[in-house]
Amino acid sequence: IAGTEAFWGGWRYEVIDCDARTIAHAGFSSVRVGGKEGPISGDQRPAAAIPTGGADDAVAKVVCDGWRPYASVSVATSVEDAVTLGRPVIATGAEP
Numbered sequence: 672i673a674g675t676e677a678f679w680g681g682w683r684y685e686v687i688d689c690d691a692r693t694i695a696h697a698g699f700s701s702v703r704v705g706g707k708e709g710p711i712s713g714d715q716r717p718a719a720a721i722p723t724g725g726a727d728d729a730v731a732k733v734v735c736d737g738w739r740p741y742a743s744v745s746v747a748t749s750v751e752d753a754v755t756l757g758r759p760v761i762a763t764g765a766e767p
Contacts (some may be wrong), residue, residue, distance in 0.1 A: 677704040679754045684711060685727075686718070689735035693718040694727050706750040 681701040687694050698713040721727045732738035741760060747753035 678702065679704055679706075679750070685730065686715070687721075687731055687734050688718060689731070691718070692721050692731065692735075694721050694731065695719070702750055702754075708750070 679702045681699055683699050684697040685694055686697050695716055695718040696713070697715040698711040700708050700711045702708050721731050729738075729740070733740070744756055744760060745752075747756050
């Protein structure tokens with residue numbers, strides 16, 4: 672809760688170039704309980720090489736290579752689904 676609003680969390684916006692294997696962070700958006708997003712804050716940064724082994728590398732493997740580290744987890748069809756499905760995975764500390 673921030674002020675009088677409850678939040679599910681938020682996410683970063685990224686621009687990934689699969690061929691060049693670069694990522695440009697393009698802002699952050701909070702997500703309020705109920706699914707309302709925004710506003711997006713922060714400026715897009717220049718593209719940079721994706722370091723091996725980090726969270727950005729895991730994202731690139733999913734987006735660019737079709738890697739499915741959580742193949743047994745259902746596919747989210749809404750923001751609320753993503754929160755419901757994702758929180759238990761995050762709580763385990765398991766990261767790809």
